[in-house]
Amino acid sequence: MGENGGMLALVRLRRGVVGESRRVCHLIPVPSGPVPEHLTALCGESIFPGEAEVLDGLRGMPCHACLVRSAPPGRGFLANAG
Numbered sequence: 696m697g698e699n700g701g702m703l704a705l706v707r708l709r710r711g712v713v714g715e716s717r718r719v720c721h722l723i724p725v726p727s728g729p730v731p732e733h734l735t736a737l738c739g740e741s742i743f744p745g746e747a748e749v750l751d752g753l754r755g756m757p758c759h760a761c762l763v764r765s766a767p768p769g770r771g772f773l774a775n776a777g
C-alpha cells in the first residue's frame with residue numbers, strides 16, 4: 696500500500712538502462728500531485744520516468760524488496776502467493 700493509501704504502479708527499467716538481471720518489476724507509489732523529477736520505488740530504487748516503462752500487469756520477475764514492502768503487515772500475504 697502506498698504511503699498515502701494511494702495507487703501503486705508497476706514499472707520496469709527499460710532494456711539497455713540496466714542489465715537484464717536488474718530488469719525487475721518495481722512497485723512505485725503513484726504521486727498524487729505533479730510528477731516529480733524521479734520516483735522512488737518501495738525498495739528505495741530511484742526510477743527516472745524516461746528510463747522505465749509502466750506495466751499493466753506483473754511481467755517477468757518482480758522486485759522482491761518491493762513485494763515485501765507492499766505486503767500488508769501481519770498477514771500471510773506472501774506465504775499464500777504462488
Ligand SMILES: [Zn+2]
Nearest residue numbers: 721738758761
Ligand atoms: Zn523494487
